[in-house]
Amino acid sequence: VWLDCLVEGEDGVGFAGLTFVSLLTSVDMSSSPTRNDDLKEMLENNKESLKLEAMKRIVGLIAKGKNASELFPAVVKNVASKNIELKKLVYVYLVRYAEEQQDLALLSISTFQRALKDPNQLIRASALRVLSSIRVPIIIPIMMLAIKEAASDMSPYVRKTSAHAIQKLYSLDPDQKEHLIEVIEKLLKDKSTLVAGSVVMAFEEVCPERIDLIHKNYRKLCNLLVDVEEWGQVVIISMLTRYARTQFTSPWREDGVFDENSERAFYESDEEKTRDDTEIKPYTMDPDHRLLLRNTKPLLQSRNTAVVMSVAQLYWHLAPRNEVSIVTKSLVRLLRSHREVQYIVLQNIATMSIQRKGMFEPYMKSFYVRSTDATHIKSLKLEILTNLANEANISTILREFQTYVKSQDKQFAAGTIQAIGRCATNISEVTDTCLNGLVLLLSNRDETVVAESVVVIKKLLQAQPSQHSDIIKHMAKLLDNITVSMARASILWLIGEYCERVPKIAPDVLRKMAKSFTSEEDIVKLQTVNLAAKLYLTNSKQTKLLTQYILNLGKYDQNYDIRDRTRFIRQLIVPNEKSGALSKYARRILLAPKPAPVLESAYKDRDRYQLGTLSHTINTKASGYLELSDWPAVAPDQSVRNVEVIEPVRIHPSICTALFHFCPDSPPSFFHISCYCPSLPVLLPGEGVGSITGEDWEVQAKTYSPSDLRHCVDIGFVKQLLFRVSGYLHVFRSVTVSYVVPFVPQEVKLQKEVSLLDLDDCELTDVKPWFCPSVLSPSLLTDLEGLSLSNISTMQVSGPAFVPEKSHNLLHRMTGKGLAAQYQFTRQPCLYQPNMVSVQISLTNTSDHRLEQIHIGERSPAGLKIHCFNTIEFLEPDASVTVSMGIDFNDSTQAANFQLCTKEDQFSVSIQPAVGDLFLAVTMTEQDFRKEQGKLQGMNECSATITVTAENTSSQPLNRRVAAMANVGVVPSGQDNVHRFAGKTACSGAVLLVTVELRESSAAVITINTEKSVMGSMLLRDLKKSLAQA
């Protein structure tokens, strides 16, 4: 009802409006208080351009953070505008202010509900986006419904949006969790790469504890990962890291056990060791665990630093120890990126380098500090260099540190001094060198440097005070000049602690301090009190009065701590009746030997957080941080990840071959794919326009995998379709591919008639997977046939009905000095030239050295046309490679002789075709077959009567026999006893028709009609032999 009263703006813009806008703009510059009224007026105007202008200015206000909420009623009216830009800006406004103006926001809801049904997927998606972004609790049921509907939308883009909406609804009303989990469960099953990242994000936000939802989708996610968009990859990888830690056993166990064993061997009895051995079960990695590691590895090459980091952390947390180091190179590469990226990566390297020095040691120089680095980058690099220091490289590192100490950035110089201190404690060989170096720094002019040195020296001396009394003396002298309180306090503590080593100097220092006590910092005062107490105990004769003086000063100090400390010390060291037993132990309390401080990295315990996380960066648990669990001792049931395989995956190679080899040499202009999947009753038809060539296909044809299929076919057109095909490949029962190619020269005859239909000079080519030749061509073909007005003879080159497995020897390994070659007729139309026969050659290197530059050399007869394979740069020992080439046999069975050359040798080889290999299978209707047969009578016909063996009398084996002998296609036949086959010669394209008519008592008449009578009779001879054979 509300919406009915909304006026929709009229379309149409005039120049008058334009000038009006500029006028308005100038007006509102001068009178800003009335600005919003102007905007309201513009929004209520009928002119779209004015409205748009108004909305643009409103968005400007929002961007500046100014309040524009009073315009809400005027803006919301335009939500149903036809102008898409205006509409989008209204959306922006709505999302910003709907929370504040809930009642008015409801006005817009029905528009979105309508838009959710729009045929345009972009509009559906954006309606859902806005609807779910309006944070108004009343509409929660509507949102829920919309999300559920969108989750089963046809368009993956809309489904992706629904995954985002799940999180929005959850943050608005966590009570909906159970329902939302249902939607998440459904979307997790989605096979689109577009949806995967977003739904995993929703999973992480809504129900990260429901790890059971992942089981069935685990393998799919691993396999899709490479094709998911980069942001989704990050989310999926971190989720899978968590998942893997709950589902697999530790791959680290083995080396851990190994280490223990080798240690134990030294000092424990053999008996125990053997018992241990029996306990150890050999570790085998779960194949799913391996799958994850394998599929994430290529992502280390991603340009997205977040992806690289997430793979690195995955390897760190999941991979066996010896495999982790493959991430090093990539992490070091990230250091070339922006400053902020460097910061995060260096932090993670700092944590990693504590545990695994070896990983980064070869890249030590990449962590050298440059004077232009930001301070936090410098200190992180310093941290890493310190972590990497060991006996071997310490001298290099210290030399580098010497440069840093002199840096103009004093904060950094101070950091370096601390780093030197850490190196000195960690590597005992250099302790003295470092200490001497630090003492030299004590005469530095910069106070922060000196102060830091004092603090570090104090720590070092504490670790080994034995022979360093001269350093202490030197430091005592410094006390006159140093003003940094921390350093002064450190010196005082040192002198107090080792006062017996410097008996002459210590009382003097105390005297000086007593003089300046009142003006010192608190921390210095405390240490002065300490020093006084310790001297009183060791040398009370000289210092009794001084101590009392200091204690009196301390008693009236302003600071509580100092007063407390003074009182405590006085009771402790000056025995009186009240002090009781404690003062007897004063010496043992104050001068107890103190453990040396351990200088360790600030990143020491950061590894409690998962690497790459925010929590790791800030070193506290961020809200929403999901703990990485420890490896389970016993692996949970592996079978939960098994997915019922609907159909065997035998389909790939055939589809691929079909696609590869049925690309005619002129680029198809139209492409059609339909796929049928028994479990998901969806037909995915579609079309695209583009162009293509075959060169690249051939290379890809070597490895038949879905992702290759995707890459090689997807050039330009049918992107969406093939993308789906690749995603769904394993579930399809049949995939039919057909395409229309433009004019092919040698089929002019057919051409003419097709063009009558005004199909833009098209010939129709249909390809079917060869294992189901009886499936008829897809709807497109029938559609087009239905269009035809007359009996048009259409002859289509189809996939071979049978591809002989048999391969022939081309080059024996003995004659080829290790290079062995075999060839096979693929019976596919040749990619390079239509009149060539395609031959597949597999080359194997059986020698023990690598063969280089394998190529084709001279050929004979001289006119022989060969499309050579590209030169193979090298072939490793025991490696083999399959290449394909095209040979123009010119419709004769004369062998093609040529030379197969390597870098060193040349071998003459020859390929001898059987006559049946010189044809290409063709499909045609029975009608056409008869028509063609009628044209090929007399001289062009040859026939023979034979006796066929019993098993060849039924159609299946007979068809197979004939197809094995010659590359011909089966022509559907109306009679049971007559079998027809059609083909054409590869070179001249002459039609070949074979008829096998079964008579009584296993007699059969074979008739062959073709212009090429020589080939006809040769084929007849072969067929006779084959069919008569058992």
Next chain:
Amino acid sequence: MIHSLFLVNSSGDIFLEKHWKSVVSRSVCDYFFEAQERASEPENVPPVIPTPHHYLISVLRHRIYFVAVIQSEVPPLFVIEFLHRVVDTFQDYFGVCTEAAIKDNVVVVYELLEEMLDNGFPLATESNILKELIKPPTILRTVVNTITGSTNVGEQLPTGQLSVVPWRRTGVKYTNNEAYFDVVEEIDAIIDKSGSTITAEIQGVIDACVKLTGMPDLTLSFMNPRLLDDVSFHPCVRFKRWEAERILSFIPPDGNFRLLSYHVSSQNLVAIPVYVKHNITFREGSSQGRFELTLGPKQTMGKGVEAVLVNSQLPRGVLNTNLNPSQGTYTFDPVTKLLTWDVGKINPQKLPSLKGSMSLQAGASKPDENPTINIQFKIQQSALSGLKVNRLDMYGEKYKPFKGIKYMTKAGKFQVRT
């Protein structure tokens, strides 16, 4: 994930804000301003700042801080990478990414941000897709739009969004089909006092500008692919093919993009193309210091060293300099103490030098450290590592494209310690 975004200029004003979830008050930026005040240099502001209820993750580019507000755990690199992608997109759209450009195009910026994130999670970040959704503003288009009332906003879902080549838009047409590749190598080095190399490495990129009609499928092969030690690819590159054959095979995005970044293995000794002779001394007690600098070419493979620029941060004690360049111009900023010498081209016959004296603060003690010298230079038509493109082939389209490959070597972080 990303809750809100604030854009802060160098004077500490928030000039744009965008919220993807509930509105976060801009007072959250006070924590950022605090950190900004504490930092001595703009670069020193920590990228991640925790506050009581939020976390601020910021990047600094073009003297603008892009401050993202985060509420819960998220990989920080995810946010940082995204923010950089936002800056790249702005640069792509407006040519420059300055405060003025953003303010002028605030509506387009808003529309872009709206498309790039949904509920804080990246939605469309590929420039080719965004350009189909929101057309970049040009003067011509603005005029046309005001007259015809058409908009910059696309009505259809970009085809790329659903395809496996999301980086390329469909229906690309050019009258001149051309593909240019720039092989740019940067040499990072630290040279010590005595002129010996402490560390040197070569990082390279191949930037492409491809303007080809239709859906071309390109392959690029190298004469010496083994040089490349560590590579990262644009998503368009087929990884398997690279693994197997060391050939780059890809369907390129339309327009400019970075095809490949690589690192040349450190085993190969890096030839340092320039050398520096320096003599910078401060005498104790005197208020004068000597400054002498001579540059010369070294191992440049016969190519000239151009666009040489030297800068150095002199110690704080230096009041002024009185130097005499044999070529080019030099400036010294007495406030920041930054010495800049624009040398230009190095003539091997007559080496450029900069000589003279520095006046020091009277009575101040001599600085402990000599300044570091940063050098920038360019060498045209040569890639320092020796990387050579063998050939570029195109499949999938009929026309003959115009192909071009350019090589260049630049100084990256090239520092000489004195």
